Amino acid sequence: MTDEVQRAPEITLLKSEIEAAAARVAERAGNLTVDGVADLTREVFGGLVGDSLTQWRNRNLVTKLAKSKEHFDRLGIPIENAKALPKGELYAIFDGMSKQDDPQLSDMWSALMTNAMRPDVRFVLDPALPKVLEQLSGVDAVILKFYHDAVAIKEKSLEGNSAPDNRIRKEDLDAHRRFVKGEGEKVISLFGEDIVSSSIGNLLRLGLFYVEGDFDGSTDLVKIEHGRYSEIIVNAAELKDELANIYYRLNLTYDNVDNHKLTHFYTHGTDPYHFLPYDMTRLAIRLLQACTVK
Numbered sequence: 553m554t555d556e557v558q559r560a561p562e563i564t565l566l567k568s569e570i571e572a573a574a575a576r577v578a579e580r581a582g583n584l585t586v587d588g589v590a591d592l593t594r595e596v597f598g599g600l601v602g603d604s605l606t607q608w609r610n611r612n613l614v615t616k617l618a619k620s621k622e623h624f625d626r627l628g629i630p631i632e633n634a635k636a637l638p639k640g641e642l643y644a645i646f647d648g649m650s651k652q653d654d655p656q657l658s659d660m661w662s663a664l665m666t667n668a669m670r671p672d673v674r675f676v677l678d679p680a681l682p683k684v685l686e687q688l689s690g691v692d693a694v695i696l697k698f699y700h701d702a703v704a705i706k707e708k709s710l711e712g713n714s715a716p717d718n719r720i721r722k723e724d725l726d727a728h729r730r731f732v733k734g735e736g737e738k739v740i741s742l743f744g745e746d747i748v749s750s751s752i753g754n755l756l757r758l759g760l761f762y763v764e765g766d767f768d769g770s771t772d773l774v775k776i777e778h779g780r781y782s783e784i785i786v787n788a789a790e791l792k793d794e795l796a797n798i799y800y801r802l803n804l805t806y807d808n809v810d811n812h813k814l815t816h817f818y819t820h821g822t823d824p825y826h827f828l829p830y831d832m833t834r835l836a837i838r839l840l841q842a843c844t845v846k
Contacts, residue, residue, distance in 0.1 A: 570614060570615070570618040571614055571618075573617070573618040573621035573622075574613070574614040574615075574617035574618045574621070575617075576621060576631050577617040577618075577620050577621050577624075577631060577634075577665070577669075578617055578646075580631050580632065580634050580636065580669070581634070581636060581637050581642055581665070581669055582636065582637065582639075582642050583636045608653070609650035609651060610650070612649060612650045612651065612652060612653050612658070613646060613649050613650040615658065616649040616652075616658055616661050616662045616665065617649070617662075617665070619658070619659070619662035620662045620665045620666045620669075623662065623663065623666040623845045624666065624669075626845075627670070627672070627845070629670065629671065629672065633671050634669040634670065634671060635668075635669045635670070635671055636669075637668055637669065640679075641668060641677050641679075641682075644679070644682040644683075645661070645664060645665050645668065645682055648661060648682050648685060648686045649661045649662075649665065651686070652686075654689070654690035654693070655690070656690045656693035656694055656697075657685070657688060657689075657690055657693050659843075660685060660688075660693060660843035661685065661843075663842075663843045663844055663845045664677075664681065664682070664685065664842055664843050666845050667842055667843075667845060675842070677842070678838060678842070680835070681838070681839055681842050681843075684758055684759075684760070684835070684839060685839065685843070687754070687758055688754075688758075689751060689754070691743050691747055691748065691751040692751050692754055692755055694739060694742075694743075695739065695748065695751055695752065695755065695814065696755070696760065696832070696836060696839075696840060697840075698735055698736065698739055698814075699761075699828060699830070699832055700832065700837075700840055701731070701735070702728065702731055702732050702735070702828060703828075703832065705727060705728045705731050706724075706725070706728045729825055729826050729827070732815050732826040732827060732828060733815065733817075733824075733826040736814050736815040736826065739814060740814060745811070748812070748814050749811045749812040749813075752812035752814065752830065753812055755830075755836075756812075756830075759833055759835050759836075760832065760833055760835060760836035760839070761830040761831070761832060761833065761836065762830065762831055762833050763829070763830060763831070764831045772790075774786060774787070774788050774790075775787040775790075813829055815827065815828060815829065816828075816829045
């Protein structure tokens with residue numbers, strides 16, 4: 553045994569590799585120099601929420617920043633080459649990240665952070681996206697992904713595998729319908745119809761879903777006919793039907809219905825054909841693109 557006094561190990565505020573990775577992303581994003589979680593929260597949130605920042609928010613922030621570091625590692629981008637963010641974007645993203653612990657939304661926040669800092673792509677952060685993302689629930693995120701994937705299956709069938717006149721082949725359309733039915737049932741089974749209905753209402757209010765009309769402009773909604781005794785009869789039956797459809801779509805769009813359905817179906821012969829009753833807006837598409845690392 554030696555009498556040599558051993559040097560005490562250096563004490564740092566970093567308790568794990570996760571926190572170390574989070575600190576590296578944070579210091580690069582904000583052009584900061586941070587030694588650990590304590591410095592990270594003080595530098596980033598000191599002027600925003602002060603000493604009232606809870607450990608819960610701190611852990612949420614660290615977890616998502618570490619996930620962003622994983623994205624950069626997978627992309628082969630050294631964190632030193634990542635872009636620093638303007639203070640407004642930095643605080644908006646960090647604030648939103650720290651207040652969310654849902655796994656689905658955590659992944660979206662981490663991806664948004666990564667894309668905003670990537671030097672290899674042209675990405676301009678829409679200020680609306682963090683605000684919209686803050687208002688989503690985990691169920692909202694699941695439904696958005698379900699709709700996105702269902703639409704992607706249909707669109708992929710138009711990339712060379714369809715009929716020559718650009719129509720979707722029956723087998724491709726059947727694959728889309730099977731996905732809508734099967735995955736839609738899984739979502740309902742997981743969350744229940746009431747929660748899914750409330751979630752769709754939220755997506756409509758946030759401007760991420762809308763109800764697309766299918767009016768055929770070539771159809772005469774009012775027809776002038778001659779009766780049995782040559783009298784003139786105004787037939788407005790199709791106009792009434794179309795007005796009823798418009799009224800129904802408006803009620804759906806403005807969340808003025810008792811229950812929103814995730815999927816609908818119609819019957820042709822004895823076979824049910826499932827379809828999506830809503831469409832994603834351009835804002836929803838931009839949000840999903842910004843919150844996905846490719």
